[in-house]
Amino acid sequence: MTGTAHGRRRRISLIVAAVAALAAGLGVILPQVASASGGCEVDYQVRSEWPGGFIADVAVTNHGAALDGWNLQWSFPSGQTVVQAWNADVTVSGGTATAKNVSYNRELASGAAVSFGFAGSFGARNDLPTAFTLNGATCTIPSEEPTETPPGNLTPMETVAAMQPGFNLGNSLDAIPDETSWGNYPINQALVADVKDEGFNSLRLPVTWNEHQGEGPDYAIDPAYLDRVEEVVNWAIEEGLYVLLNVHHDSWIWLADMKTNREEILARNEALWTAIAERFRDYPPTLLFESINEPQFYDATDAEKYGYLDELNKQFHEIVRGTGGGNADRVLVLPTLHTSGDQTPVDELAQTFTDLGDPNVAATIHFYGYWPFAMNLAGGTNFDQVVIDGIHDAFDNVYDAFVANDIPVIIGEYSLLGGNVEGKVERGEILKFLEYAGYYAREKNLTTMLWDCVPGYDRDNLQFRDPEYWGMYQAAWTTRSGTASTDQVFFERAGQIADETVTLNPNGLEFEGLRHGDTRLTEGVDYTRSGNELTLKASLLTELLGNRQYGKRADLHADFSAGQPWRISLISYDTPTIANATGAANTFAIPTEFKGDQMKTMQAVYTDDGSNAGPIDWTSYKEWGVAFKPDYAANQLVLGDAFFKDVQDNRQVKLTLYFWSGATLTYYVTESGGTVIGTTG
Template sequence: MLLAAVGVLVAGTAQAAAGCAVTYQVSSQWQGGFGANVSVTNLGDAINGWRLTWTFPAGQRVTQAWNATVTAAGDDVTAANVGYNAAIATNASVSFGFNGSWSGTNPSPTSFALNGVACTGGVGPTTVPPTSTPPTTPPPTTPPPTTPPPAGDAMAAVAAMQPGWNLGNSLDAVGADETAWGNPRITEALLDNVKAQGFKSVRIPVTWSAHLGSAPNYPIEAAYLNRVKEVVDWALADDLYVMINIHHDSWQWINTMPTDRTTVLAKYNAIWTQLASTFRGSSPKLVFESVNEPQFTGSSGDAQNATLLAELNTSFHRIVRASGGNNATRLLVLPTLHTSSEQARIDELVATFNALNDRNLIATVHYYGYWPFSVNVAGGTHFDATTQKDLTDSFDRVYDAFVAKGIPVIVGEYGLLGFDRHTGTIEQGEKLKFFEYFGHYARARKLTTMLWDNGQHLGRTSFQWSDPELIAQIKSSWTTRSGTASSDLVFNSKSSAISAKTLTLNLNGTTFQGLRQGSTDLVQGTDYTVSGSQLTLTAAALTRLTGSRAYGVNATLHARFSAGVPWRINIITYDRPVLGNATGTTSAFTIPTQFRGDQLATMEAKYADGSNAGPHDWTSFKEFDVTFQPDYTGNSIALTSDFFAAVTDNAPVTLTFHFWSGEKVTYKVTRSGSTVTGTTA
């Protein structure tokens, strides 16, 4: 709905020419509510400080506004400038927007006045001064953004943020203190070490729910806000880009927006209003992210989800921009629903970007890999073609939708979901291949990436990496590719004669340089041969390397390539694992296991009729750690209470344990109430 009102008012007491035109547009409307955009054009002499007044014809009310301060007395409404948009030159325009409520009908206002002058489109020689003096707020020291800002700035800044790191499970912890989830208090030394590790940006997730006062202002606890600012300032002092957000609030209370929109929006807007004010003067290297992994409970479906998220993202954008200072051009990060890279979710965010038309915006998604591989379920034990395609499809979609059109993208979190338990859920070599390819393809698609670290990677006080091999691969992938191989494990059965073993090299654009054990180079033609991509270790070399043939890793080799990090190859002696009979309960059941040098890859569970048993009964392959857990030092395999909770009583289940050597060992368990018996099959 569009309304243009034009006109002129003449009086004899002032000497300035005056006139104005207003465009009032209802941008969206829903049951009981609507959104509107208002554009005011000054047709007279330049003014500094403005008030636009109008009267609603059908009892409508403004519930929220941006880029203006809106007050009302009944149906009479006044919108006044905020600091950065006080000045309107001749023939220049300012715009603001609001959300409102209505009942019955929602007709547009028919007349407007700017500083007491009716907006009817002409220009008169004089104007009557307004009955009350308009605000004289001077323009901010930092000029407002160009419209839009110069192209390329956001892309360059986001490129400069690569690589990034997440300070997870600290200020985002749900509880009264940043130590609530087990991490120590953040120190300046930690941020110094993050910088020293080569990271250019740090994402500092923040959960606000436990630190908010009551309605209507929802004040943030001063001590907590000061603590957040202290940590942000430490990171900025290290010349890091910094991203802060609203984090676990997304599933704590923002998700109730479908049924409690007014409260959620009021609280959300209050948080961002306070944050925008607090950080208004902070370095442009501080970046705001509207909300982490947005989600909605009880909505009517995708359409409503998209509408609600667009409202949050748009409100966030307007609040920050209206606050002036460095916020006028600050980089702002907007997520898709669930930070998903599905095409439908991307399309929804594209629509929001198109509507906002602001070149200082960044899109964000998260990536935790192809789910079966990421948690090791459904047989997803390898970084195979399916797992790789999931990654390339995801990055291609965000590239095509955003990067190719000059909109930067940050992968705000990445990793593997199994890491939430421990990094051994996925076999080491397969894990390394995933991260090598992830870094490569992110570079190819010009995506900035931020490693999710909730304390499982970089020690918060030791400043040591829990998996040096993993971080070496990740760091290498920031700049180049590394060669890998079909496996990092070469097995020789102790009960059989040693024979030559062949691995397939994945050169990834590099060239193979040789094999080395420690500082000693192996001899090509004697210790190994290379034919195309096939690397064969000779029986003679394996015999020498395995020595007395004790179970486990007998020797470690490194394949070296022309670029990147070497590929580790463990030479292992094993025999078929042996399992023992056991009794226990559904809450405590372990199978005595002689691993004999082998390593467990996955477990299948089936009933006698061949149907799948246990959780995720759409697959026979169960989830590593969640349903079964190997203990190599304790010589056992535990079956969890989660597994037995999904097992039929008194229905024998045949388990098949798959080992990385290729061995398969079967075992039978029967649950009877809370009692479990296990026998070798």
């Protein structure tokens, strides 16, 4: 299937119920039009669909008397449900969906139309509804020829909602000095098509222009590079994707020097955005511009930084609008300082929007999670209330400042920052983060754009390397997933096996059972459940642990009524052992027999006064993968230069090693002249 056809299939409206029935019988999912003779007309379109979820757009035209409050009803033929809606209050009860007006679109004049959209979920099928009523009046199917819905005529809120979910093609056109410098092959049409096939509706295209912009006073952009950027934009638009095009690493390469080089930067930025805006002036409104990525400014006070960003954002706005054509009302996306969701940067950007007085704008922030948790630093090893509060703070801030005031928000880069480093953040804790952050973004009507380099999208094979990570992220587009207090249960190898209890977090779903692979386990025999307490029976555990060799022995999966199943790994272990060692500071490692256990975190303090030792000395808990990293295959815990470069000579450091089984060990290291002596006591 070509990219063009792939996108068009989601936009063409069917005109008769018989065609819809035939399409459903063939397993083809197509949108449909319905209307009421003299009463109403409804255009119901499935804009995109993926396994278990879909996004629909609904347009209602009133051909009867003016309405002061409207209520559209239809029946879902396949048990679908609605998980998020915009521009209407949509509920589902007993298979009947009801969409009611919200405060700002209550009045529906005769001949007028109103539009809303929603994200839905489904089971085995997603058959189309065939009948609608508007305030009780039946809407029937028209006989006119089908038409394609134009991509325009959407409000900025509708546009950004239609972009959910989004995907970044990072480390490509933003790479320095050229597209392949950071290890990726050149973007091709198959890659862009797969973004659409994976269920994404928008593509953020980060572009670094520095290496392709000439010297002053013209600061001309290399036409061949503009051609290349345009080629990728065209592929995405042909696929039916929205595109967010930006100025990326230029933010720190040259734009950050506003304090010392303001006039030159303004001239260069003007030339850059003039070239971009003129090249794409006549593109459809499915192309959006983002003024600057992660704005930052060197050697400036906070007040100066906010002033510089305000000036650059307003310059960008004036340049693009001044080129006319499609740019006269194209949605322009402006970032907060550092693309932060903190209150002050959000408030400052809100003032910029007030000054501009332009309705066709959107805000953007980035979100990679609460820093200590995302990087396994400062003891932030678990998805806890502190991490949840970090999600709430950022998402609530932008919702209250922007979304509640009809300014849409794009989380232009979204993921868990440490999620791409194996072991840095424990797998189950990552999945809990993805589940909750995705849910809360939906609650706040925020569009998320995955930074593809973090979860590990395999561009060679056009698939995500980690199906579990991907599955949880994808499920969060439309529904919640059940989780549990842990995804790993440890058993001492020589210990007696007893019943083990794990607390389920259904997140509003129904628990549907426990399985081992494809084998459904029997409640009351293999496990019991009391409320949310899931108890694994000793008999089941004995069978699955088998010979109890070290490491993971089996995976169980808890299934819920929707979303991603929750994996529970059964792990055989003994308390790790460590040994004395002497070695060079830049390569030092603690000899460690992990015995099936896994490192959680490490604490480092000087023994003489208890003060923090090692890098990032505001905390005693060191960063996983930087100050320490377990090498399970080599049976060693590597410290090395990254740790010892920030340790004072001849001062003994006490290390406390924490493991996920709950075990803790103590170790002592002293560096002197580049040589480290490590002891267990």
